[in-house]
Amino acid sequence: MLRLPPFELLRPSSLEEARSLLVEHGPGARPLAGGTDLLVNLKLGSTEAQTLVSLAAIPELCGIREEAGELVIGAMTPLAQVAASEVVRSRIPVLAQAASVVASPQLRAMGTLGGNLLLDTRCQWINQSHFWRAALGFCLKKDGSKCHVVEKGKRCVAAASNDTAPALLVLGARLVVLGAQERSMPLAELYSSDGAQHLTLAADELLVEVRVPLPEQSARSTQHSAYGKLRRRASIDFPLLGLAANLELDESKTVRAASLAAVALSAQPLSLPKVAAALLGVETSGAQLERAIVAAGALAQRRLKPLDNIPGDAWWRREMVPVLLGRTLRAALSDTGPVNGDPQ
Ligand SMILES: Cc1cc2nc3c(=O)[nH]c(=O)nc-3n(C[C@H](O)[C@H](O)[C@H](O)COP(=O)(O)OP(=O)(O)OC[C@H]3O[C@@H](n4cnc5c(N)ncnc54)[C@H](O)[C@@H]3O)c2cc1C
Ligand code: SF4
DSSP states (O other), X not given: OOOOOOOEEEOOSXXXXXXXXXXXXXXXXXXXXXXXXXXXXXXXXXXXXXXXXXXXXXXXXXXXXXETTEEEEETTOBHHHHHHOHHHHHHOHHHHHHXXXXXXXXXXXXXXXXXXXXOOOBOTTTSSOHHHHHHHTOBTTBBOSOOSSSTTOSSOOOBOOOTHHHHHHHTTOEEEEESSSEEEEEGGGGBOSOTTSOBXXXXXXXXXXXXXXXXXXXXXXXXXEEEEEEOSSSSSOOOSEEEEEEEEEETTSBEEEEEEEEESSSSSOEEOHHHHHTTTTOBTTSTHHHHHHHHHHHHHHHHOOOOTTSSSOHHHHHHHHHHHHHHHHHHHHTTOOOEEOOXX
């Protein structure tokens, strides 16, 4: 049985107190949200921390509210609450769908939206016990000097595996972060391409909230979105591939704007603007749609290159790219979803 190493647990009751504790305790301190990722990684020894700063008693970090045309979701809002929220389900369904397929009901009750966006990158060579990794000779991400996925690779390519990240990317979400000052940034700027250091947040910065522009729905413009997740089992599994789609149609049901994003490939979730461009101007009521879906699938397959970093054969995941994209786009247009892209 894997045991948690000892650590000090601090329980601040305000954001300012949480931040000054992080500053005071330095790089050995980590914020603790639901703990469903962090505590597992501490047990495996792939992450180390002497002090955990719990965010559970800070009321302003939790909840969903509308403000000036945006939906503001606190970083500590449980994924179950995001998935069940009426306003999320009706106005930005891709986010409700992505949150609803994370892990299992228990993990969605504990796991938070902020923790999901800040989830550590995953790889079949790092999500193992310390004993197992020591036998292998460790790797670039922790304690070692080589990568077991890319021979002679100089950078870790562990995969971003957070289901809500692509959903929030296609919705154009921004983050509010508290460091020495409060700042706001587009979600895409949170991530870097190095799986060993995949976040641009400083160790003493806190994610406070996620701000999502709420789409206008009118007779002249409608928004349709969906999330598709490829996994072996229909529950608990991390994504082997995740695809989010957000389409805006005009009054003649022609695609006016399109946004696509993918996860579970490389260290950062990927926006796919060139693939999305293949859908612009397409009439969604006729045969043109099927041709556009095939063209977009071929483009996506060229752009997305699954690696042997996570379970699931890379070639199979690559073959599934156009299949999952087609299913996700159809689900978006018919306002159904999420798409469970399991092999059956
Ligand atoms: C069996 C299993 C299956 C899983 N399946 C999936 C899956 O299918 N899809 C998926 O996306 N995830 C999955 N997860 C991972 C995890 O449960 C979720 O990603 C969850 O949302 C993580 O949130 P948390 O609140 O528990 O984060 P924590 O574990 O508390 O934190 C994660 C990281 O974020 C940092 N952090 C958290 N909040 C803040 C903040 N406000 N400011 C600064 N730093 C912060 C922590 O320091 C830590 O580094 C799975 C986990 C398990 C154990
Ligand atoms: S991608 Fe390479 S360096 Fe990164 S965790 Fe996997 S084996 Fe380690």
